[in-house]
Amino acid sequence: MEVNEIIKPENLVYKKSRLMREKPFNFCPGCGHGVVVRTIAEVIEEMGIEHDVIGISPVGCSVFLYDFYNFDVVEAAHGRACAVATGIKRVQPSKYVFTYQGDGDLAAIGTAETMHACNRGENIVIVFINNGIYGMTGGQMAPTTLEGMKTTTCPRGRDVRTMGYPLNITPLLAQLPGVCYVTRHSVHTPGNVRKLKKALRTAFENQRDKKGTSIVEVVSNCNSGWGMTPKQANEWMVENMFKKYPLGDMKVDGKLVMDMNEPR
Amino acid sequence: MEERELRLMKGNDAIAEAAIRAGFDAFYGYPITPQTEVMEYLMETDATARTGMAVLQAESEVSAINMVYGGASTGHRVMTSSSSPGISLMAEGISYIAGAELPCLLINVSRGGPGLGTIQPSQADYFQTVKGGGHGDYKLLTLAPSSVQELTDFIPLGIDLAFKYRNPTMILADGALGQMMEKVALPPQRPRLAEYPDWATNGTPRGKERRFITSLNLLPKEHELVNIRLQAKYREMEKNEVRYQEFMCDDAEYIIVAFGIIARIAQKAIEIARENGHKIGLFRPISLYPFPMDQIKALAENPRVKGFLSVELSAGQMIEDIRLAVEGRKPVGFFGRQGGMVPTPGEVEEALYKQFNIK
Numbered sequence: 263m264e265v266n267e268i269i270k271p272e273n274l275v276y277k278k279s280r281l282m283r284e285k286p287f288n289f290c291p292g293c294g295h296g297v298v299v300r301t302i303a304e305v306i307e308e309m310g311i312e313h314d315v316i317g318i319s320p321v322g323c324s325v326f327l328y329d330f331y332n333f334d335v336v337e338a339a340h341g342r343a344c345a346v347a348t349g350i351k352r353v354q355p356s357k358y359v360f361t362y363q364g365d366g367d368l369a370a371i372g373t374a375e376t377m378h379a380c381n382r383g384e385n386i387v388i389v390f391i392n393n394g395i396y397g398m399t400g401g402q403m404a405p406t407t408l409e410g411m412k413t414t415t416c417p418r419g420r421d422v423r424t425m426g427y428p429l430n431i432t433p434l435l436a437q438l439p440g441v442c443y444v445t446r447h448s449v450h451t452p453g454n455v456r457k458l459k460k461a462l463r464t465a466f467e468n469q470r471d472k473k474g475t476s477i478v479e480v481v482s483n484c485n486s487g488w489g490m491t492p493k494q495a496n497e498w499m500v501e502n503m504f505k506k507y508p509l510g511d512m513k514v515d516g517k518l519v520m521d522m523n524e525p526r
Numbered sequence: 527m528e529e530r531e532l533r534l535m536k537g538n539d540a541i542a543e544a545a546i547r548a549g550f551d552a553f554y555g556y557p558i559t560p561q562t563e564v565m566e567y568l569m570e571t572d573a574t575a576r577t578g579m580a581v582l583q584a585e586s587e588v589s590a591i592n593m594v595y596g597g598a599s600t601g602h603r604v605m606t607s608s609s610s611p612g613i614s615l616m617a618e619g620i621s622y623i624a625g626a627e628l629p630c631l632l633i634n635v636s637r638g639g640p641g642l643g644t645i646q647p648s649q650a651d652y653f654q655t656v657k658g659g660g661h662g663d664y665k666l667l668t669l670a671p672s673s674v675q676e677l678t679d680f681i682p683l684g685i686d687l688a689f690k691y692r693n694p695t696m697i698l699a700d701g702a703l704g705q706m707m708e709k710v711a712l713p714p715q716r717p718r719l720a721e722y723p724d725w726a727t728n729g730t731p732r733g734k735e736r737r738f739i740t741s742l743n744l745l746p747k748e749h750e751l752v753n754i755r756l757q758a759k760y761r762e763m764e765k766n767e768v769r770y771q772e773f774m775c776d777d778a779e780y781i782i783v784a785f786g787i788i789a790r791i792a793q794k795a796i797e798i799a800r801e802n803g804h805k806i807g808l809f810r811p812i813s814l815y816p817f818p819m820d821q822i823k824a825l826a827e828n829p830r831v832k833g834f835l836s837v838e839l840s841a842g843q844m845i846e847d848i849r850l851a852v853e854g855r856k857p858v859g860f861f862g863r864q865g866g867m868v869p870t871p872g873e874v875e876e877a878l879y880k881q882f883n884i885k
């Protein structure tokens with residue numbers, strides 16, 4: 263095929279969402295963050311809700327969301343995204359509000375805010391990037407860091423006797439009656455990205471239909487923090503992270519559909 | 527003048543009623559003595575049914591202040607109230623709000639510290655309020671009421687100033703003001719906002735650029751400019767928003783400087799001292815930031831004035847600002863009670879005589 267033929271509109275297979283700005287990502291090459299960020303933009307564009315959406319980016323590698331999106335974004339303090347989302351949603355109940363939180367943000371410093379927003383059934387979407395590490399600050403132990411996994415603050419591997427166990431937080435949140443949808447995805451293959459996109463759409467539709475809190479977890483990589491190449495990181499993720507954090511729906515339309523407490 | 531409704535009200539209840547009438551869109555808070563009645567009143571009188579105002583009990587003050595940050599980012603009128611330990615917990619959020627230049631109203635019905643301290647009135651949060659509290663170079667517009675009426679009036683004033691400067695306003699009250707009952711003239715209901723500022727992140731309007739709220743800047747060169755802009759705003763506030771009250775200062779040889787509830791007690795002490803033939807006046811800063819520097823300086827430069835006495839419910843905090851204003855021109859003494867203790871007018875009068883060797 264000639265180049266000119268490939269770029270014909272009818273042959274188009276993928277196009278950057280118009281809700282993405284020109285600003286290049288600050289993510290490391292191979293990182294899952296960028297794929298999740300642009301998938302959210304695609305869903306918002308396809309739903310045609312970009313004039314009614316407010317995103318919240320707390321501190322973490324995704325703190326600069328407002329540089330990337332062509333819709334309103336509020337940067338939040340580390341851990342406080344769900345409180346900020348609540349504050350926005352309560353005065354603007356007809357708007358779509360979503361948070362984009364790392365595992366340190368959601369499951370350590372912001373556990374209380376997350377748990378209570380979910381418990382109140384705040385009608386928001388929580389996107390949760392579980393990469394088992396503190397990416398932004400250079401690879402420290404996160405609550406989700408796997409047993410034995412090495413980080414700069416557990417250089418000999420996470421010792422659960424002194425450092426606690428990996429916190430599998432979404433199944434806990436799924437128990438709360440205010441939460442209507444909990445699902446876990448990944449972005450390491452095109453097929454998985456498509457599934458994530460569908461899940462994000464469901465989450466935003468839940469918000470439109472005032473069903474309560476929707477949580478979309480993405481088990482992701484941090485090749486820089488893990489000290490691996492992007493390819494190694496994805497392989498390591500499939501082999502290790504997915505065992506502790508298996509993919510799939512946990513709660514749909516307010517009903518628990520899978521017992522996620524026991525790692526398979 | 528607008529029609530005002532007279533009522534006998536407790537300070538905390540008056541805060542809540544004034545907030546509803548000022549057309550607030552949301553109150554986010556967490557219970558703490560001696561201000562808990564604020565949220566109780568909002569719930570009891572069903573503020574939401576009256577105006578559509580959102581009232582939410584957060585899981586902590588950390589959460590409450592970040593809810594305020596969220597609500598304020600959308601250009602709505604949002605507030606919280608708390609007391610000293612709760613305000614400490616809010617410090618990070620307050621710094622973010624100041625850094626992101628969001629308007630909101632904060633109220634500290636302060637109590638004695640440090641630590642869990644006491645639930646009785648104190649002014650020991652003066653430094654925390656006007657000198658920082660949270661991290662970074664920022665300023666809170668700070669209003670210090672000395673009556674339930676002022677407390678009530680400062681609620682609409684506080685949020686309007688906050689919007690004028692895109693800056694948080696703090697009302698520094700104390701446990702006495704929150705708990706005592708006084709006659710208040712309540713303003714009529716004003717409507718909630720129907721339009722929001724251009725900067726507000728409440729969904730990008732069609733045909734407009736997206737908005738964002740942040741306090742982050744990785745480049746120091748850019749961030750210095752942000753700080754310079756903030757400082758320019760603070761200088762503007764210092765020029766326009768100084769508030770104070772003078773009582774019998776015209777012929778005074780000695781001046782008591784006191785704010786908030788203790789200024790009322792000082793006034794009584796002055797009345798007694800005047801009966802005994804002593805020319806004492808009261809200078810009451812109403813805005814603690816901006817502090818009435820020039821006005822105190824002018825008094826210090828007046829040859830008639832022989833000295834100052836700072837009277838505070840603390841170990842002496844505002845006295846540092848008085849001394850900065852006086853610049854050594856006249857002696858500045860201090861009298862205070864701490865830990866929730868409130869002096870009688872007699873105690874203040876005695877301290878005055880002792881300080882200035884008069885009888």
Ligand SMILES: Cc1ncc(C[n+]2csc(CCOP(=O)(O)OP(=O)(O)O)c2C)c(N)n1
Pocket residue numbers: 321322323324340363364365366367368391393395396397398399404
């Ligand atoms: C109050 C506070 N404490 C600590 C930090 C430093 N900090 C910034 S991001 C971060 C961890 C981010 O990890 P995570 O939430 O997992 O996001 P990731 O970068 O991995 O996507 C920390 C500890 C901060 N910004 N604020």
Ligand code: SF4
Pocket residue numbers: 288289290292293294295323393397398483484485486487
């Ligand atoms: S540090 Fe890790 S999480 Fe952050 S951008 Fe790089 S790879 Fe992604």
Ligand SMILES: [Mg+2]
Pocket residue numbers: 364365366391392393394395396397404
């Ligand atoms: Mg992380």
